[in-house]
Amino acid sequence: MFIGTDIEHVSRIQRLLDHKPRIIQKIFFDSECKYSDLRMITSESLTGIWCAKEAVLKAFAPVLTLELKQIEITKNPKGFPEAIIHHPIASSLSFHLSISISHTKDIATATALLHMLK
Numbered sequence: 783m784f785i786g787t788d789i790e791h792v793s794r795i796q797r798l799l800d801h802k803p804r805i806i807q808k809i810f811f812d813s814e815c816k817y818s819d820l821r822m823i824t825s826e827s828l829t830g831i832w833c834a835k836e837a838v839l840k841a842f843a844p845v846l847t848l849e850l851k852q853i854e855i856t857k858n859p860k861g862f863p864e865a866i867i868h869h870p871i872a873s874s875l876s877f878h879l880s881i882s883i884s885h886t887k888d889i890a891t892a893t894a895l896l897h898m899l900k
Contacts, residue, residue, distance in 0.1 A: 783895065788837045814856075831855045835853045841879070877897060
């Protein structure tokens with residue numbers, strides 16, 4: 783089992799949104815930037831997704847080297863966060879990954895627990 787965690791100030795992601803939106807496009811999937819076609823995601827939620835990506839990256843570090851753009855944070859049908867790993871080797875690995883995301887107005891955090899099954 784491997785664990786990864788991350789914490790970040792919401793203001794950091796808000797500054798990127800305000801001043802360098804192209805960087806956001808390089809880091810996040812379109813699906814991560816929108817709740818729906820009608821409503822854009824908040825900076826607090828986007829910071830939580832950033833933290834989840836970092837936590838997943840850290841949890842996988844002993845097993846597989848990932849880049850942030852290879853990690854897509856989604857929601858399962860019950861609304862809980864999940865990660866899709868867009869790496870060619872990931873599909874050949876047998877693992878279970880749990881993610882927890884939390885945020886306030888000022889700070890977001892996430893933890894990823896990776897359990898390798900084979």
